[in-house]
Amino acid sequence: xxxxxxxxxxxxxxxxxxxxxxxxxxxxxxxxxxxxxxxxxxxxxxxxxxxxxxxxxxxxxxxxxxxxxxxxxxxxxxxxxxxxxxxxxxxxxxxxxxxxxxxxxxxxxxxxxxxxxxxxxxxxxxxxxxxxxxxxxxxxxxxxxxxxxxxxxxxxxxxxxxxxxxxxxxxxxxxxxxxxxxxxxxxxxxxxxxxxxxxxxxxxxxxxxxxxxxxxxxxxxxxxxxxxxxxxxxxxxxxxxxxxxxxxxxxxxxxxxxxxxxxxxxxxxxxxxxxxxxxxxxxxxxxxxxxxxxxxxxxxxxxxxxxxxxxxxxxxxxxxxxxxxxxxxxxxxx
Amino acid sequence: xxxxxxxxxxxxxxxxxxxxxxxxxxxxxxxxxxxxxxxxxxxxxxxxxxxxxxxxxxxxxxxxxxxxxxxxxxxxxxxxxxxxxxxxxxxxxxxxxxxxxxxxxxxxxxxxxxxxxxxxxxxxxxxxxxxxxxxxxxxxxxxxxxxxxxxxxxxxxxxxxxxxxxxxxxxxxxxxxxxxxxxxxxxxxxxxxxxxxxxxxxxxxxxxxxxxxxxxxxxxxxxxxxxxxxxxxxxxxxxxxxxxxxxxxxxxxxxxxxxxxxxxxxxxxxxxxxxxxxxxxxxxxxxxxxxxxxxxxxxxxxxxxxxxxxxxxxxxxxxxxxxxxxxxxxxxxxx
Numbered sequence: 001x002x003x004x005x006x007x008x009x010x011x012x013x014x015x016x017x018x019x020x021x022x023x024x025x026x027x028x029x030x031x032x033x034x035x036x037x038x039x040x041x042x043x044x045x046x047x048x049x050x051x052x053x054x055x056x057x058x059x060x061x062x063x064x065x066x067x068x069x070x071x072x073x074x075x076x077x078x079x080x081x082x083x084x085x086x087x088x089x090x091x092x093x094x095x096x097x098x099x100x101x102x103x104x105x106x107x108x109x110x111x112x113x114x115x116x117x118x119x120x121x122x123x124x125x126x127x128x129x130x131x132x133x134x135x136x137x138x139x140x141x142x143x144x145x146x147x148x149x150x151x152x153x154x155x156x157x158x159x160x161x162x163x164x165x166x167x168x169x170x171x172x173x174x175x176x177x178x179x180x181x182x183x184x185x186x187x188x189x190x191x192x193x194x195x196x197x198x199x200x201x202x203x204x205x206x207x208x209x210x211x212x213x214x215x216x217x218x219x220x221x222x223x224x225x226x227x228x229x230x231x232x233x234x235x236x237x238x239x240x241x242x243x244x245x246x247x248x249x250x251x252x253x254x255x256x257x258x259x260x261x262x263x264x265x266x267x268x269x270x271x272x273x274x275x276x277x278x279x280x281x282x283x284x285x286x287x288x289x290x291x292x293x294x295x296x297x298x299x300x301x302x303x304x305x306x307x308x309x310x311x312x313x314x315x316x317x318x319x320x321x322x323x324x325x326x327x328x329x330x331x332x333x334x
Numbered sequence: 335x336x337x338x339x340x341x342x343x344x345x346x347x348x349x350x351x352x353x354x355x356x357x358x359x360x361x362x363x364x365x366x367x368x369x370x371x372x373x374x375x376x377x378x379x380x381x382x383x384x385x386x387x388x389x390x391x392x393x394x395x396x397x398x399x400x401x402x403x404x405x406x407x408x409x410x411x412x413x414x415x416x417x418x419x420x421x422x423x424x425x426x427x428x429x430x431x432x433x434x435x436x437x438x439x440x441x442x443x444x445x446x447x448x449x450x451x452x453x454x455x456x457x458x459x460x461x462x463x464x465x466x467x468x469x470x471x472x473x474x475x476x477x478x479x480x481x482x483x484x485x486x487x488x489x490x491x492x493x494x495x496x497x498x499x500x501x502x503x504x505x506x507x508x509x510x511x512x513x514x515x516x517x518x519x520x521x522x523x524x525x526x527x528x529x530x531x532x533x534x535x536x537x538x539x540x541x542x543x544x545x546x547x548x549x550x551x552x553x554x555x556x557x558x559x560x561x562x563x564x565x566x567x568x569x570x571x572x573x574x575x576x577x578x579x580x581x582x583x584x585x586x587x588x589x590x591x592x593x594x595x596x597x598x599x600x601x602x603x604x605x606x607x608x609x610x611x612x613x614x615x616x617x618x619x620x621x622x623x624x625x626x627x628x629x630x631x632x633x634x635x636x637x638x639x640x641x642x643x644x645x646x647x648x649x650x651x652x653x654x655x656x657x658x659x660x661x662x663x664x665x666x667x668x669x
Contacts, residue, residue, distance in 0.1 A: 050526035051497075157618050158382075187381035188553060189615035192597035196611055214526065217599040221612060244605040258531040259601050260556030264579045267560060272535055273528045275482075276496040 003077055004038035005176060005208050006062060011035050011071035013054070013061050017281065030280050031057040033232035034071070039176065044202055044209040046219035046240075048255070049229035050277050055212045058229070059178045062210070063095050064088060093123050096169035100181035102161035106153040112139070112164055113149040119171045126171075138167040141204075143197060159190035166197065170205070178210045183218060195221055216255055220244060225313070228252050231280055231288040234307075238314035248316035250295045287319060295320055342369035343514050343547045344393070344432075349407035351385075351392045353622075354400065360622035362388040362402070364571035367649075368564075370515055373545040377562030377579070379555060379594075383619055384568040386551045390517045393549075394434055395424045411515075430460040433508035437520035439500035443492040449476070449503045450488030456510040475506040479536060498529035502536065509540055516541075517549045522557065534561055555598055559583060564655075567591050570620055570630040573649060577656040587658040590615070590631045629661065637662060 013032040016025040032054040039045050047055045060066040062073055064080055073080045075091055083091065096119075099105035106115055116135050120126045126134040136146035142163040153161055162182065169177050182198065183191045199222060202209055213219050219226055219240075226243050228236040228251065236249040247253045257271045273292045278284055284291050290300035297319055305317045351363040363385040370376050378386045391397045392404050395416065409416040411431065416424065436442045444452060453475055454468030463471060469488065476484035479502040492500055501521060508516055518537065522530040538561065541548055550561055558565055558579065565582045567575040567590065575588040586592045596613035604610065617634040626632050632642040641661050649659045 050528060159618060187619070188555070188594060189381060189597050190618065192599075192612040192614040193616075195599065196614055199611065215599075216527075217601040220601060220604050221599045241605045244602050254528060256601060258527040260530075260534070260554065260560040262555040262559045262583070262595060262598055262600060264559045264583050270531055270535075272531050276498050276529060277526070 002040060004074075005041045005043075005076060006039045007072075007074040007077075008038070008058075008062065009036050009072045009074070011058065011061060011073065012069040013057050013066060014069045027281055030232050030283055032061060033280075033283070035227075035229070035232075035234045036071075037227055037234065037237060039208050039210065041175070042202075042206050042208055043225060044211065044223045046211045046213060046223035046226045047229060048213055048216055048219050048226060050214060050255075052231070052277050052280055053229040054232040054280070055229050056180055059180055059210060059212045063092065063097065063178065089123075093125075093172045094175045096172065096174040096177050098162075098165050098169050098177060098179040098182045101185050102158055102165055103153075103185075105165055106161060108153055111150050111152055112144075112167075115153075115164060116149075116168055116171050119168065123172055134171070138170055141170065141201070142167045143193075157190075159186055159193060162186060162190075162194055163197070166194075166201070170201065173205075174207070176208045176210070178212070180212045181214070182211065184213065184215065191218070198222055215259075217259060228255070231278065231283050233288055233317070235289065235318070236314075236316040238310075238316075242311065242314045246310075246314075248310060248314070248321065249289075249318050250293050250320070251289050252316075254294065287317075340371050340373075343372050343411070344370040345408070345410040346389070346393070347408040347410065349389065349392055349409065350405045351388050351397055351402060352405050353402045358623045361571050361625065362622055363392060365407070366568070366571075366573055367407075368566050368573065368576060370547040370549055371564075372514065372547050373541065374563040375541065375548040375550050375561050376564045376566065377558040378549060378551045378566050378568060379553065379558055380568035381553060381619055383570070383622060385571040386568050387519055389568075390434065390519055390549065390551055393517065394428060394432065395419075395421075426460075429456060429513070430511040431513055432515040432517065433511070433513040434517040434519065435501070435504045435508045435521050437523050439497065439504045439524075440492060442504060443500060445492055448489050448491055449495070453488075453503070453507045453510055456507060460511045471510065472506075475510050476503065478540075479503070479506040479509075481506070497525055498532060501525060501529075501533055505533075505536065505540070509544065509546070512544055513546060515547045515549065517551070519551045520553070521550070523552070523554070530557075537561070555595060567594070570625060571622065572630060572659065573657070574631065574659045575657065576649070578654075581654065581656050585656070587652065587656070587663050588631075588660050589635050589637050589662070593634075593636070629659075 011032055012034055014028040014030055017027045019026045035058060047058060049055045057066060061068050113135055116138055135149055139146050144163055183194050186194060211219055211222050223240055226240055227234055230251050236252045247256060254271045254273055271294055275292055278291055286301040286303055287305050290296050299319050305319045307315050307317045308321050309315050347367050349363055349366045353360040353362055366389055380386045393409055404417055450469055450472045453472035457463040457468040457471045473484045473488050476487055481487050481499060481502050522533050562579045565579050566573055569590050575591045593615040597615055599612060615634055620626055628644045628646055629642045632638050639661060647659050647661045649657050650664055651657050652663060
């Protein structure tokens with residue numbers, strides 16, 4: 001078996017809630033509460049879920065941009081927490097980020113050339129004559145013209161700005177790019193352009209991608225593997241085809257049925273959940289989805305379901321399948 | 335219901351709303367016409383800058399002036415042109431006759447007043463209820479939009495409610511005076527999908543219950559397919575296609591509408607091997623200050639002809655209420 005590019009094991013990120021003048025910790029936000037998954041070289045993994053499910057925190061914890069409470073993130077077999085600053089800096093060259101809002105993630109006072117040069121200066125790469133070549137190459141790769149290098153972000157449209165963001169992420173020849181809702185702020189026709197661009201870049205540069213998104217349909221188009229999160233936990237993980245053909249977890253099913261299909265002949269009865277996502281400060285006991293689950297049973301609020309394997313690469317944590325056609329799995333769903 | 339016997343409750347006729355700035359004139363809405371019918375959802379789709387929201391703001395008389403101004407056209411509500419009314423007359427219609435809900439409920443609710451206070455204001459203002467009656471009515475409205483324990487919630491502030499709950503409270507406020515028209519501007523865009531499903535379901539039921547005419551503005555063709563009876567597709571300030579929902583999705587005529595439909599990622603399509611890559615519309619939306627001379631979609635259209643670059647096509651009736659603005663379809667009657 002190949003070694004994974006990154007391996008996340010039982011990752012927990014809890015944020016303390018501080019109150020009063022002494023800033024005493026009165027509780028925790030259980031943003032990510034024990035998740036495990038692997039990313040293989042060249043693989044695209046999608047993390048989906050609703051707001052507050054911990055998908056962004058999980059992505060940030062992977063690049064050590066948020067402190068980890070417990071668990072490990074390994075990069076090619078080495079624990080990232082054990083690395084020193086310079087080790088981490090060298091590693092960050094290989095992992096880059098793309099953000100949701102192309103308006104706020106680019107410095108308005110810098111030209112595109114400066115924006116793209118910044119990471120190269122930090123890592124002392126592509127110096128001297130190579131710099132211009134590199135910038136021309138990057139702009140060309142993301143579908144902008146090298147002649148636009150000396151313009152400022154406000155001179156571009158939303159879709160073009162997202163292309164600049166992607167060019168910046170590509171600047172240092174990374175192995176992994178994490179995109180946090182990379183297309184959700186864009187118009188539909190532009191969204192398709194960016195999705196296709198990401199797919200092309202992944203092929204051309206043999207990149208690994210993590211796409212964090214609330215949109216299952218977008219994720220299906222880009223990703224090889226999809227992880228569904230709910231309130232800090234992974235509820236289901238599978239290859240895209242397996243997930244869409246045979247979703248196991250009631251939450252995945254609900255999420256799929258809630259997406260409006262652009263075909264009026266298709267107005268089917270949807271599963272409509274009651275209520276909102278509970279707060280991650282005080283998540284429900286047992287299965288965290290039990291308060292809203294359409295298939296709720298007696299056991300669900302008492303005992304937390306364990307991850308179970310269905311076939312080769314499909315796992316889900318739900319009591320519906322306890323003692324049935326699946327073998328229980330200890331820690332790692334991969 | 336027989337659609338032909340229903341008179342439209344609102345008719346927008348050749349509406350032009352332009353914005354005047356140092357950069358020139360932005361023709362945000364440039365000759366838009368459509369009707370709203372009681373008990374029907376009219377979906378307005380388009381991308382940012384197509385004029386869908388400005389159309390709604392023009393109806394409500396909320397276009398910021400300066401820089402914006404309605405320069406031409408009529409908005410007929412019960413044979414009365416809303417554009418001729420003074421601010422006092424317009425205020426009577428706003429809220430009572432035509433209500434509006436917005437995308438982000440947190441910014442449209444006042445954070446320093448309780449939900450109950452804000453909803454009861456509607457009853458006190460438009461129906462002359464006293465404080466007690468108005469608060470009871472507010473509780474009743476919260477119950478109708480399925481907010482759990484409305485007696486308790488009515489005394490809460492907007493920040494104490496979740497996003498979905500806030501949007502319900504907005505809907506309760508909008509529906510409180512039983513308006514004939516509800517304008518919903520991207521009502522579910524800021525919400526999670528499972529909550530979006532709840533809100534759409536709620537709007538559907540309220541529409542049947544109150545037989546309200548709903549103008550649903552969205553960029554999401556999925557929401558349109560789910561909700562709308564009639565669809566108006568807008569591009570760069572103009573209506574490019576207009577039809578019944580089924581007709582529009584099954585016999586799409588305009589290349590822009592077709593492009594839009596092909597560019598949406600549809601759940602399950604890749605899995606079923608229907609398409610590996612998404613079809614994209616090349617280029618980008620033109621600036622409203624610098625519109626193409628002919629058809630406004632001509633610089634992005636995959637089927638562009640010479641004529642398109644110089645002459646703007648008219649909106650043409652193709653039969654059965656299906657109208658399209660495209661040189662490929664000119665056999666019908668020009669409007």
